[in-house]
Amino acid sequence: MNNNRYCVIMAGGSGSRLWPASTTACPKQFMDIADTGKTSIRSTFDRFSSLIPKENILVVTVRKYKDLVLQSIPELDESNLLLEPYARDTAPCIAYAAYTLYKRNPDATMTVTPADHLIEDEEAFRESVTKAIGFAEDNDILMTLGITPTRPDPNFGYIQITGGSAATQKEGAIKVKTFTEKPDVSLAKVFIGSGEFFWNSGIFIWKAGTIIREMERHMPEVTRVFSGWEHAIGTPMEEEFISRAYTDCIKISIDYGVMEKTDKAWLYPARFKWSDVGTWESLYGCIGEKDCNGNICNTAKSLTEDCSDTVMYSDTKDKLIAVKGLDNYVVIDTGRALLICPKDDRKLKEFTARLSMPGFENYR
């Protein structure tokens, strides 16, 4: 395998949209929410191990999840575990990883991936990623893997591609016209109708040097907190330096901070079945078979009546879930908490946001 190829697994998210299945004590990336037999972060590690040398796979997470990472990936060398003092969204996380890799190897090409995606066709995944890595190695660009949309989901970023010409399409990759943050459903419908849009998978591929230059150009408020820190990497000073840098750093996503502004974005259309496991709506269909009324249950036994389009989930796999009279709800049961709420993502988010009130500390 090519020793200049690296993978950075981002594993610092709190997975609050899947509460109570996912909690801040054990977010979804450290769970096997779709019952695959492995935690999501372990699946991600294994998926990339066939493409990239294991010693070149890094994990970035927040400090409190260090033990959870090592439980899933005990063979991970601690020098490949970058610990953030607290979550600051994807841009600072990627900056931390990019500066680290650039110091290790100025020729590094890095594939950045969330830790919690569900990917069904591993062979197609490897083929897509390998081609995209090759393209990123040969070109001074920022590559993203685009997913063909199947529904007007307002929870994804959308990527518009340029029309076909020799300059904007080569080797299967397509130059990006615009990155669009989560649109509303009606706009998402227009996007899908146009045929020009892909979902942003959140998987990015680029040379460490390229992303550093683009971050310094478009996001200097982030990169300046890291400037002059290279001497600290891999020394006992790293933790202190990172604590200081993160304290000063704004919370910002790489999409908003760089991808929407750069003229170097390209897209490779992914050919694998994918779920970002971001919401119950996106997980819908991945955790069980739909019955004829569109209900899904992950447990051994369910009984429904006057019930439709409802997700039923329990971490007690042999539990019977018996539901009458719910339409388009989620029913999420764990040993600690039970959530029953309309499946609408906005309602879910607003309702579970109330857990930030005092008194719910033990349940978040």
Next chain:
Amino acid sequence: MNNNRYCVIMAGGSGSRLWPASTTACPKQFMDIADTGKTSIRSTFDRFSSLIPKENILVVTVRKYKDLVLQSIPELDESNLLLEPYARDTAPCIAYAAYTLYKRNPDATMTVTPADHLIEDEEAFRESVTKAIGFAEDNDILMTLGITPTRPDPNFGYIQITGGSAATQKEGAIKVKTFTEKPDVSLAKVFIGSGEFFWNSGIFIWKAGTIIREMERHMPEVTRVFSGWEHAIGTPMEEEFISRAYTDCIKISIDYGVMEKTDKAWLYPARFKWSDVGTWESLYGCIGEKDCNGNICNTAKSLTEDCSDTVMYSDTKDKLIAVKGLDNYVVIDTGRALLICPKDDRKLKEFTARLSMPGFENYR
């Protein structure tokens, strides 16, 4: 205490209306569903122990619940534990107990009580029962304790009393005009409006000889299966005899078989707070404090929004139950099963009746 006074605790019910909190493996009488600190059958035993000699308290249950009875009442002598081969409703159960007691003591007065009632004012209870027992000892009548209705509940039997005269009211007891099996809500409203009706508490008091004569008169199809069996009582032949008798016996309630037909029914108005724990509707208010929207939750923590008149129950007492968008539902959670259903008793009964289908054996 008067040695002619006996108590018969009926503990053979399967409590299916409170499924899944109550299951056939452990019905509600062997649980502490209202979180009082004791199982219901233990509370019933203790309540009567202050009125009736302990050695005169009998329990009738089906054979499979023998161990559950003895777990709650380890001091119960096995000669006071009458085991039915299967449940045949209250009439055969009462016949078995009445013939047993009459053989032991022809002067026996028996108080018959369900094992699962919730009674809040124990002092008032003792006072009411003591007066009713005294009246039954002095008169050749069938006494019932009547509960003043608080809502037009269609799940209770209703008892109409006669108008006042010296012949029909004495020592606080009132002669009964009619027993009415569960009416519909509109009829129940009329009953309550008239001021002439009480709920049938299911607690009966009579001399063993009196109830035997009334059963033989109104319900010979039941008593004939027991005829000639007295020689078997307390011998190794009892179990075999009872198995044969129950096989031949119809399933019938004492209300339908005797109380609706007899002219010997009297009522003593109970002055204690009572719930028959028969349905979630009747338990409503006994398992927790209502919030301002009429929701009740028995666990340490709940979070509700757009939610009203809903019962939330879990056997995991520190579980958070978070519910949005349910009106008049029950949400019942146990380690084995989760039920979400409109609170309407008929809908609940019809829905949970589907558990009799194959495949649900382990969950009933």
